Amino acid sequence: MIENVDFSGLYDVSDGDEEFLVSVLMVIEKNLMSYPNEMQDLLNANQLIDLGKKAHKLKSSIAYLKHKQLEELLLFLEEGDVHSATAHQEKLNLFKEVVSNVLVEVQAKIEELD
Structure with missing residues (x-):
């Protein structure tokens, strides 16, 4: 099941x-466009602790979207070297899929508000 973004947290903050609201969404959009590739590069280099730090950094802005699956994936990836590289790759692949769906919603909301 594909979970949708809940923008109510952002509306509350704004x-x-x-x-x-648009400026925050644009930062989130930028992060969603760059972080998955950066995280993949870290995993490819077997830098699991740095991967965990990158996931932690993204987690705070993603919290505004109230997207439980994305938050759970980031929590897993944040654990750095606790899991094997193979487990991280599986979660990162799923993360990338979810991010592409979330990114569509974020971009649509930016268009709507702009």
Whole structure:
């Protein structure tokens, strides 16, 4: 089942300021476009601790989207060297799929508000 983004957290934080909302969404969009590849590069280099740090860094902005599956995947990836590289690759592949769906929703919301 594909889970949708819940933008209510962002609306709460923005307190009706659509300009602020769009700016936050644009930062999230930028991160969603770059982080999966950066995380893959870290995994390819077997830098699992740095992969965990990168996942942790993304987790805070993703929390605003209230997307449980994305949050759970980031929690797993955040654990760095606790899991095998193979397990990380499986979760990272799923993460990339989920990110592409979330990115479509984020971009649509930016278009709607812009």
